[in-house]
Every structure is written in C-alpha cells, then in structure tokens.
Amino acid sequence: MPTRKDIINPFQTSELRVPTALWESVRKLTATFRTEGGEPSEPDRTPFRRYVDLWWVGVCIGASIGHPTKVAEWHKFIEGTVLLSDPWRILHLQAIAIAHHGNAEAVRDPTSVINLANELAATGLPLMIDAVRNPKAEPIWLAGDFLEGRKFRRI
Amino acid sequence: MRLLSAHVKNVKLLRDIAFEFSTDSKRPLTVIRAENASGKTSLLTALTWALYGTKALEDPAIRLGPAYWPIGRPCLISVDMQFDHHFTSRLSGRLTSGEKRFRLIRSVTETPREKTFDRSADHVELFKMSERGAESLDSPELILDDLLPKEVRDIFFTNGDAAMVFISMRAGRTSKRDQVKDAIRALLGIGILEVSEDHLTRVKSRFAKHIAEQSSNADLVKFAKALEEVEQRAKHAAEERKNADRQIETLSRACETLERKLQEMLRAGDYEQLAEERRKLFLSRDRMTKIADDLAEQHRELFGSESLSWYLIGDQCVLALRELEKLHKRGIIPKTAVPVLRERLDMGKCICGADLGGGTPGRLAVETLLREQKDADSDRETLTRLYFGLKSEVDDWTERENTWANELMRCGSNRVALLKQDEELAREMESLDRKIDQIKSSGIEDLRRDFEAKRRALSVQQDQRNKAMIDERVATERVKELSARVQELRLLDSKLRTLGARVDVSQDLLNVVKETIEELQQVALKKVASRMNELFLAMVGADPDQRGLYRRATIAHNYEIVVETADARTLDPDLELNGAAQRMLTFAFIWALTEVSGVRAPRIIDTPLGMMSGSVKGRVLELISANEEGNRELQVVLFLTRSEIAQTEAVLDRRAGKVVTFSNSDHYPVDLVNKPLVEEPQILMCGCDHRRTCEVCQRRSDDLFGLATR
Numbered sequence: 029m030p031t032r033k034d035i036i037n038p039f040q041t042s043e044l045r046v047p048t049a050l051w052e053s054v055r056k057l058t059a060t061f062r063t064e065g066g067e068p069s070e071p072d073r074t075p076f077r078r079y080v081d082l083w084w085v086g087v088c089i090g091a092s093i094g095h096p097t098k099v100a101e102w103h104k105f106i107e108g109t110v111l112l113s114d115p116w117r118i119l120h121l122q123a124i125a126i127a128h129h130g131n132a133e134a135v136r137d138p139t140s141v142i143n144l145a146n147e148l149a150a151t152g153l154p155l156m157i158d159a160v161r162n163p164k165a166e167p168i169w170l171a172g173d174f175l176e177g178r179k180f181r182r183i
Numbered sequence: 184m185r186l187l188s189a190h191v192k193n194v195k196l197l198r199d200i201a202f203e204f205s206t207d208s209k210r211p212l213t214v215i216r217a218e219n220a221s222g223k224t225s226l227l228t229a230l231t232w233a234l235y236g237t238k239a240l241e242d243p244a245i246r247l248g249p250a251y252w253p254i255g256r257p258c259l260i261s262v263d264m265q266f267d268h269h270f271t272s273r274l275s276g277r278l279t280s281g282e283k284r285f286r287l288i289r290s291v292t293e294t295p296r297e298k299t300f301d302r303s304a305d306h307v308e309l310f311k312m313s314e315r316g317a318e319s320l321d322s323p324e325l326i327l328d329d330l331l332p333k334e335v336r337d338i339f340f341t342n343g344d345a346a347m348v349f350i351s352m353r354a355g356r357t358s359k360r361d362q363v364k365d366a367i368r369a370l371l372g373i374g375i376l377e378v379s380e381d382h383l384t385r386v387k388s389r390f391a392k393h394i395a396e397q398s399s400n401a402d403l404v405k406f407a408k409a410l411e412e413v414e415q416r417a418k419h420a421a422e423e424r425k426n427a428d429r430q431i432e433t434l435s436r437a438c439e440t441l442e443r444k445l446q447e448m449l450r451a452g453d454y455e456q457l458a459e460e461r462r463k464l465f466l467s468r469d470r471m472t473k474i475a476d477d478l479a480e481q482h483r484e485l486f487g488s489e490s491l492s493w494y495l496i497g498d499q500c501v502l503a504l505r506e507l508e509k510l511h512k513r514g515i516i517p518k519t520a521v522p523v524l525r526e527r528l529d530m531g532k533c534i535c536g537a538d539l540g541g542g543t544p545g546r547l548a549v550e551t552l553l554r555e556q557k558d559a560d561s562d563r564e565t566l567t568r569l570y571f572g573l574k575s576e577v578d579d580w581t582e583r584e585n586t587w588a589n590e591l592m593r594c595g596s597n598r599v600a601l602l603k604q605d606e607e608l609a610r611e612m613e614s615l616d617r618k619i620d621q622i623k624s625s626g627i628e629d630l631r632r633d634f635e636a637k638r639r640a641l642s643v644q645q646d647q648r649n650k651a652m653i654d655e656r657v658a659t660e661r662v663k664e665l666s667a668r669v670q671e672l673r674l675l676d677s678k679l680r681t682l683g684a685r686v687d688v689s690q691d692l693l694n695v696v697k698e699t700i701e702e703l704q705q706v707a708l709k710k711v712a713s714r715m716n717e718l719f720l721a722m723v724g725a726d727p728d729q730r731g732l733y734r735r736a737t738i739a740h741n742y743e744i745v746v747e748t749a750d751a752r753t754l755d756p757d758l759e760l761n762g763a764a765q766r767m768l769t770f771a772f773i774w775a776l777t778e779v780s781g782v783r784a785p786r787i788i789d790t791p792l793g794m795m796s797g798s799v800k801g802r803v804l805e806l807i808s809a810n811e812e813g814n815r816e817l818q819v820v821l822f823l824t825r826s827e828i829a830q831t832e833a834v835l836d837r838r839a840g841k842v843v844t845f846s847n848s849d850h851y852p853v854d855l856v857n858k859p860l861v862e863e864p865q866i867l868m869c870g871c872d873h874r875r876t877c878e879v880c881q882r883r884s885d886d887l888f889g890l891a892t893r
Contacts, residue, residue, distance in 0.1 A: 035568065059483070071483035081487035088495035116489045119572045122565075123503035124496060132506045135569065136562055168482055172595065175491065176588050 035115040038135075039108030042142035044083055047150050048101040053157045054082055057167060072166035079105045082156070084117060085175070087145045089152025091124045092181045096147030108142060121145055155180055184330050184784045185816045187265040187284075193248050193258055194232070195225035196847065198865040204785070204820060205840025206267075212808050212838045213820045216828060216873060217845035218854070218882070222866035223822035224342070226845075227789050231340045233262035233289045234331055236305050236324065241433075246300050248293040251863065261290035265312070268330055269783065269816055284312040287323070331784050338366065338776045342789035342822075361428065363742040366776055367707050368700070376703075380696045387689040388414065394673060394682050403672040403679075410665040417658035420651045427648035434641040441634040461615045468608050475601050482594045485587065494587035497580050504577045507570040517567045524549050610852045617853045705740065710779045711772070712738040718771035718806060719746075725802035726795075729764055736768055744772065762794045767803075774807060785818040792823065797830030804831050808838040825888050828873045835873045842872035844880045856881040 046054050058076045059069035076082040083105070090096065111117050125134040125141040128148075135141060159174035160167035190201040200222075205213045217223045231239050232247065240247070248258040264287045270280060287310075292303040309323030320326060331339070368377075388411065395407030485491060493500070510516045527533050528549055537545040673683045719736040723729045734747045736756075746754045746768065754760060756768055770791060777786050786807075792800045810817045828835065835842065846867045848859035857878045859867055869879040876885050877893040 035572065036565075038565065071479035075483055075486045077483055077487055084492065085486065085495070088492060091496050091499055114487075114489070116492065119569060119576075120492050120496060120500065122569050123500040123573060126503035126506050126569075127496075127499035130502075130506065132503075132510055132566055135565055168479075168486075169595070171486060172482075172591050175486075175495070176591055178495065 035112075035118055037108065037112045037115075037118055038138040039111055039118065039121070039142050042108035042138060043102075043104040043146075044080065044106050044108060044110065044142070045102040045104050045146045045149075046079075046083060046086070046153060047097075047099045048103045050150075050153050050157065051103040051105070054079060054105075054153065057157070057160065058082055072168045075160070075168040075171040078110075080110050080114075082153070083149050085156055086149035086151075086153035087121075087124070089155055089180050090148025090150070091128065091152075092178070093151055094128070095151050096128075096144055097150035098147065099150045102146065108138075124148070152180070185267045185269070185818050186785045186820070187267060189230065189233075190261075190263040191226065191229045192262075193252075193260045194229040194262065195222070195247070196249060196849075196864060196866045197222055197225050197229060198249065198863075200226075200845075200866060200868050202843050202868065203841060204818060206818070207840040208810055208813060208815050208817055210808075210838050210840035211810055211817045211819055212804070212835065212840065213818070214828075214835060214839050214842040214873060215820070215822045215845060216825065216842060216871070216880075217822060217866075218824050218847075218850075221847045221850070222845040223789050225866070227340060227342065227787060227822065229262050230264075230787060231336065233264050233287060234327060235333055235336055236289070236307070237291070237302075239333070239336060246293055246295065247291065247302075248295075248300075249863075249865075252293075252295050254295045254297060257292050257294045259290060259292050261288065263288045267816075286310040286312055286317060287327070332782065335777075335780055335782050335784070338773060338780065339782070339784050340787050341773060342791075361425075361742075363738060363744060363772075364704065367704050367711060367742070376696055376700050380693065380700065383689055383693040383696060387686055387693060390682055390686040390689060391669070394669075394679050394686065397682065398672075398676055398679060400672055400676055403669065403676065406665055406669045406672060410662065410669050413658050413661045413665055417655055417662055420655035420658055423651035424648055424655055427644050427651055430644040431641060431648060434637050434644060438634060438637045438641060441630055441637065445630050445634065457615055457619050461612065461619065464608060464612050464615065468605065468612065471601065471605050471608065475598070475605065478594065478598050478601060482591075482598065485591055485594060488587065488590075490583075490587040490590060493576075493580055494584070497577075497584060500573055500580065501577055504570070504573045507566060507573065510566060511570060515566075516563055516570050524553055528553075614853050707779060708738055708740075708742070711775045712736075714775035714778055715744075715768075715771045718774055719768055721806055722767040722771060722799055722802055723764065726763065726767075726799045728796070729761075733764075736771065744768065763796065763799065766792075766794050767799065770803065783814070783816040785820055787820040787822075789822040790824065790827065791821060792827040792831075800827065800831045801834045804834045804838060808834075823873075825882075825884070825890075829888055832873055839873065844869050844871040844876075846880045846882075850882075854882050854884070856883055856885075 057074055058079050058081070059071075059074045060078050076085070111121070121141055122135045125144055126132050128134065128144060134144075156171070156174065160170040162170055185206060186204040187206060188201070188203045191197045192199055205211060215223065215226060228240065228247070237243050248260050252258045266285055266287070268283050268285060270283060288308045290306045294301045307323045309320045309326060310317040311320055312318075391407060392411060395404050395411070398404050398407070507516065523534075528539055528546065531538070531540045531546075533539050533545055533549070537543075539546045539549060673679050673686075716735050716737060720733065723733055731749060734749050734751070736744065736746045738744050744756055746756050746760060746764075748754060756765060760768065773788075774786075792803060795803065807819050808817075846855060846859075846869070847864070848855075848861050848867055849864040851858055859879070861867070867879050869877050871877050871880050871893060874891060875893050876882070876890040881892070
C-alpha cells in the first residue's frame with residue numbers, strides 16, 4: 029500500500045499559472061512577494077505564505093463551483109515541482125480532476141490535470157481577492173470569514 | 184434666595200452641565216460628588232460669576248472658558264440659573280410675604296489670543312417668572328445685589344481651604360484680626376455708615392486745610408500742612424499694608440496649592456519602584472508580542488493547510504474515490520496481477536494447476552498477457568496509489584470535516600483574547616507612564632520653580648507689609664502730635680474759631696460714626712462668637728479624640744479667635760490646635776457668620792470636610808442641615824470628594840435631596856475605569872449618588888468606598 033512518501037509527482041514539469049490580470053493582486057496577498065520587496069509581511073496583511081498557497085485556494089474554490097475559466101493570458105509563477113513540498117496536493121489535484129470529469133481516466137494526462145487546475149484557479153482567485161478587499165478589516169480575517177462560509181459552493 | 188437649577192456652558196471644563204438643586208426643606212443638602220480637578224472649583228466660580236459678575240472672579244485676568252479652546256475662535260460662556268426669593272414687605276400698613284421666581288442668564292464671550300485673550304462685557308438678563316410668562320427686569324445687577332449682598336459673598340460661597348484664613352498663621356496676627364473684623368463688618372451690611380465715615384474724614388481734612396490757608400500764624404500754617412501730609416502718609420501706608428495683606432493672602436494660597444500638588448506628586452509613588460514595575464510590564468508585553476506573532480503565523484499557516492483543502496474539496500475527494508472504487512471492483516486496480524503472473528511463470532505452474540513450463544500453451548498465453556499489461560501499468564500504478572491514498576483519508580474525513588473551521592475559530596479566539604490582554608497591559612503601562620510623568624523632573628521642577636517664585640514674591644510682600652506697618656504706626660503717632668500742636672495754635676487765633684469749631688464738629692461726628700460701627704460690630708461679634716462656640720463644641724464633642732479637651736471657643740474684643748481648654752488655658756488656634764480642630768473651628772465661624780447675617784441664601788461650600796474624622800463629618804452634616812424651624816429657604820450645596828463622603832452616607836441618605844457626580848474625562852485611564860465617549864477633555868455629569876457608581880464615574884479606587892454599580 030502506498031504511503032505519502034511513495035507519492036510520485038507527475039506534475040514536475042507542469043506550469044502553475046494565474047491569469048496575468050490577477051498576478052499583481054496575488055502577489056500582494058503573499059508573504060513571498062512582501063519579503064522579496066523588502067516590505068514587512070505581517071500575517072494579517074498577507075494571509076498566504078507562498079504564491080502556491082493562494083493558487084491552491086483558488087483551485088479549491090473553482091472546483092467547488094465546478095466551472096473552469098478560459099484565460100487568454102497566463103502568468104506562470106512556478107513549476108509543478110513545488111507540489112512535492114505538500115504531497116497531499118498531488119492527490120487532491122488528481123481527485124479534483126476525476127471528480128470534475130466523472131472519470132478516473134482524467135488523471136492519465138498530467139498536463140490536462142494542471143490545465144484544469146489553472147482554469148479552476150482562474151475562477152476562484154477573483155472571488156478570493158475580492159473578499160479581502162474591504163479596508164475596514166485586515167485581509168487575514170476577511171479571508172477566514174469568506175472561506176469558512178463556503179458560500180461559493182452554492183454559486 | 185433658593186436655587187432651583189443651573190445650566191453651565193463653557194466655564195473651564197464644564198462644557199455643558201445642567202442640574203437641579205434640592206428644594207426639599209427636610210433634605211436641604213445638594214451634594215456634588217467630585218474628586219480633585221473634577222470641576223468643583225469651576226462650578227463654584229460659575230455660580231459666583233453668575234450672581235456677582237466678573238468682579239467676583241478670584242483673578243479676572245485668568246480665562247473663564249476652557250483652556251484648550253482654539254486660538255482666535257470666540258467662546259460663548261454662560262450660566263443660566265433659576266431661583267426663588269422669599270420676600271416680606273409692608274403694603275398699606277400690612278405685612279405681606281410671598282415668593283417670586285427669577286431666571287438669571289449671564290453670558291460673556293472670550294476669544295483666546297496667542298498669549299492673552301479678549302473678553303466682552305458681561306451680558307446679564309434677569310427675568311421675573313410668573314404664570315404670565317417671563318418679564319425682563321431693568322437693572323438686574325442692583326436687584327441681585329439686594330437679594331444677595333456682595334459683602335456676604337465670601338461667606339456664602341467659600342471653600343474649606345480659604346476659610347482657614349481666619350486662623351491661619353500665613354496672614355500674620357494683625358491680618359487675621361482684620362479678616363475676622365472685615366467678615367463681621369461685611370455681614371452687618373453697614374455700607375451707609377462706612378460711606379459716612381469716609382465722607383466725614385474728607386470734610387475734616389478740608390476744614391483743616393482751610394485753617395492752614397487762612398491763618399496768619401506761620402507756625403500754624405506749617406504744622407497744619409505737615410499734619411495734612413502726615414495724614415495722607417498714614418492713609419497711604421494703611422492702604423499699602425492692606426494691599427500687601429491681600430497679596431500675601433493670594434500668594435499664600437497659591438503656595439499651599441503648589442505645596443499640596445508637590446506632595447501629591449511625591450506620594451504618587453517611588454520613581455524607582457514605578458520604573459521597575461514598568462520594566463516588568465514591558466517584558467510581559469514583549470513576551471505577549473512574541474506569542475501574538477506566533478499565533479499570527481499559525482493563523483496564516485491555516486490558509487496553506489491540508490485541513491483547508493479537505494474543508495473546501497473534501498466532497499470532490501469522495502466523488503473521486505467512488506470512481507476509483509468502480510475500478511477496484513472491476514479488478515483493474517490494485518495493480519497486483521503482474522507480479523503474481525511473473526511469480527507463476529518462474530514457478531512454471533499456474534494458480535489453476537495448469538503447466539506453465541517452457542513452450543506450453545499456458546506459458547505463451549501468460550507471456551502475451553504480461554506484454555499487454557505493461558503499457559497500462561503506469562496509469563494503474565497512479566490510480567492504485569491514488570485509490571489507497573484517498574481511501575485512508577476519506578474514511579475519516581466525515582468525522583473531521585470541520586477541522587479547519589474549528590482550528591480557524593480557535594486561532595481567532597486566541598488572538599482576540601491576547602489582543603485584549605495586550606490592551607489591558609497597554610492601559611496599565613499608560614497609567615504607570617502618567618504616574619512617572621508626574622514624578623519626572625520636569626513636572627516637579629516646574630512646580631518647585633513656580634513654588635519658589637511664589638515664595639520669593641510672598642517674602643517681598645511680607646517685607647512691604649512690615650515696612651507699611653511701621654510707616655503707618657510712625658505716621659499715626661506723628662498725626663497725634665501734630666493734631667495736638669495744631670489744636671493749640673488754632674485756639675490762639677480767634678479768627679479761626681469758626682473753622683476750628685467745624686473741624687471739631689466733623690471730628691465728633693466721625694467719632695460717633697466710628698463708635699457706632701464698632702458698637703454694632705461688637706454686638707454682632709458676640710452673636711457670632713456665641714454661635715461659633717455652640718457649633719464648635721458640638722463638632723469636637725463628636726470626636727472621641729478631642730472630646731472634653733476644650734471648654735469654649737470665642738472671639739476677643741480685638742477680633743482674635745481663641746480657644747480655651749478644659750483646664751483654663753488659652754490656645755492660639757493657629758499654633759496649638761491640630762488640623763482637624765482648626766477645620767472645625769473655621770467651619771463653625773463661617774457657619775455662625777451665615778446664620779447671624781440674617782441673609783437667607785444658599786450656602787455653597789467646596790470641600791468642607793477635609794481632615795475631619797468620620798464621626799465629626801457626620802455631626803457637621805447633621806448640624807448644617809438641621810431645619811427644626813422649617814425654614815423653606817435653607818439650602819446647603821456641598822462639593823464633596825469620595826473620601827469626605829466616606830462614613831457620612833447614612834446622614835446623606837436622610838439629608839441630601841439631590842446628589843450628582845462630576846468626573847473629569849481627562850482622568851482616564853489613570854483614575855477612571857472606562858473610556859469616556861467624548862473627544863475633548865471635559866467634566867461629565869451622572870446621576871450617581873453617594874452610594875453608587877456607573878460606567879461614567881467608576882474610578883479605580885471605588886472599591887475602597889464600597890460603592891454599588893448602577
């Protein structure tokens with residue numbers, strides 16, 4: 029029986045992407061960008077430590093809604109190697125693909141799995157970004173309220 | 184006069200305060216509960232100013248409006264009061280009496296400048312209120328002076344500290360007697376006699392001058408001129424002395440206030456100890472900041488966690504697993520057939536028992552099957568891994584579906600709780616900082632500098648007074664000598680007989696007036712002394728520590744207040760009475776003055792019970808609120824601190840008709856518990872009485888006084 033250690037990353041060379049139009053907003057909500065820019069990266073203002081964390085939340089929201097969004101211009105922010113740092117994401121990515129297509133064959137092509145994930149992120153990210161835009165509260169609290177409500181599930 | 188209500192706007196920190204006075208003759212006390220710097224003196228100033236105008240202000244050069252008022256912006260200051268006045272008059276030979284109601288509005292505009300301020304003239308309106316409405320009255324100041332003569336102002340509007348002037352050594356013995364004499368003279372209301380005295384003095388001088396001008400005797404001319412000059416000098420010296428006395432009084436009071444502030448600062452705590460407390464608080468806050476940072480990091484980690492993923496797409500994982508289970512049922516996964524077939528080829532025998540030896544049809548079939556499986560192997564391995572990976576997680580996912588939401592809530596609650604703790608620590612820190620600031624050299628040094636400057640000014644005034652006293656004494660002696668000499672020479676000159684007779688007559692009249700005034704004063708003095716004695720003995724009788732020590736308190740013919748002990752010794756109240764007995768004596772004197780004056784007006788006393796013990800305070804309150812004669816106009820307004828009120832609550836329950844509490848918003852967070860909902864510093868009023876406290880007035884020291892929360 030395979031263990032977590034046994035998980036092989038079929039997405040090593042795949043590109044994780046976000047719509048170019050959203051890239052600036054994505055950067056501002058992550059500690060990675062703030063740290064790179066020499067700015068303080070208080071958790072309250074940057075609820076996501078890495079770009080991939082926010083991308084993943086976007087994927088989950090998009091998967092919950094069930095609609096991928098076609099995007100003309102993409103920005104690649106990292107390669108799929110990053111997924112191995114949180115191997116559960118590999119399993120969940122594949123699960124999302126199977127659930128989305130209703131067919132286990134969906135995992136046969138890793139590139140199409142990642143393409144689907146990117147498109148789902150394109151659906152979820154604008155909602156996430158919009159939810160933390162209220163100047164009356166810090167993004168971390170707004171993000172918590174938004175995700176905890178899971179209202180997008182009913183969209 | 185009986186006060187009904189007052190509405191004060193913009194007097195010092197009294198931005199907008201309106202309240203009613205007790206008009207219940209059985210409960211004649213109105214109590215304003217307020218701690219130091221909480222508006223007591225400002226209210227006293229406001230009421231005094233409303234009734235007597237700017238002249239009555241202790242120092243008209245000091246602004247009446249709020250200190251922080253913006254430069255250049257006019258500030259409208261006003262006091263709106265209502266009061267009743269009981270009158271008695273004789274109409275057509277019949278005595279009638281009744282009550283009139285008045286409304287008084289005094290207002291003024293102050294505009295702060297860089298270092299000074301502009302103040303407009305007072306605007307005063309007095310209305311007679313009746314069923315027909317409000318009738319505006321002419322000459323309101325004259326009417327007010329008739330209702331509440333200015334001479335008795337300091338007796339009816341006073342404070343515990345100022346009253347000490349009658350026995351305090353700061354004024355000097357002569358001045359103390361003068362103060363007592365002036366107080367008694369004031370309550371007699373003998374203005375006409377005083378004007379006569381002044382007039383006759385001037386008439387006598389004029390006649391004396393005529394004598395000098397018309398005499399042919401060179402000596403007489405010389406002596407008369409010298410007499411005139413010396414009389415002027417004596418008068419001038421007397422004025423100088425009185426002026427110096429007033430200055431000494433003002434400066435002494437300022438010195439006492441500064442000294443008290445210095446003491447309060449030093450009592451605020453040991454600087455070293457406070458600094459150590461602050462250091463500990465700082466370390467606590469530092470630790471708390473680190474914990475808060477860790478918690479914030481944990482909070483952020485939640486947004487990249489597996490539990491969030493399960494929370495958001497757990498249902499998708501379940502769907503995927505169902506698809507994989509279908510493959511499992513069909514035997515496509517797990518990928519176990521290939522190793523088994525290889526093992527059987529190696530063994531040369533199938534599970535079903537068929538021969539798989541070299542060249543057998545069975546072996547060929549198995550080898551073909553193994554080749555076909557090879558391509559699908561990679562996908563099946565992926566699916567197998569996914570199947571087992573999801574299966575173990577999904578099985579217990581339903582039980583921990585809300586794990587992430589719970590973690591988020593716990594983390595959020597912890598952060599909020601920590602934030603509150605940090606706010607509490609910050610408040611403590613602020614409170615400590617204020618205490619430290621109070622002690623810090625700048626504050627104390629400023630006060631000390633101010634104190635020393637006042638002390639030096641006081642010393643200069645004392646020198647001037649002593650010099651003036653000597654000048655006055657020398658000049659008075661010289662006046663006597665010259666008068667006698669002029670008298671002798673005048674009698675030798677027959678031409679001057681008529682003028683001389685006029686001088687004599689004016690002198691005789693002057694003597695009559697002076698003696699009349701003195702006689703009236705002595706009569707009043709006896710009445711005041713008698714009542715003062717009664718009150719003093721009643722007060723000390725309530726004090727177990729002083730009971731039986733004193734036989735009587737009296738005022739001598741020379742207007743000196745003295746106390747006799749049970750063993751017939753005479754004590755100087757200033758030097759030989761303790762603080763509590765001094766307070767009782769001055770209080771008894773002031774109260775006796777108000778009673779003997781016959782003026783029926785509210786008595787307003789700021790901080791009267793300082794230094795007195797609980798039983799004495801209670802007795803004093805009983806005495807001043809007793810109304811056995813049913814006097815409708817008996818009204819006593821007291822400004823009391825919580826410590827003055829302590830142990831008098833039962834008396835106040837019975838005798839206080841109205842009680843309100845003043846709090847200074849600026850006392851948060853050092854003394855006040857709750858943050859006031861106002862932006863600018865100001866006095867806040869609430870309806871809390873002597874037994875209660877509320878969100879507005881609750882102080883950190885309230886536990887000491889057993890107050891109930893409203």
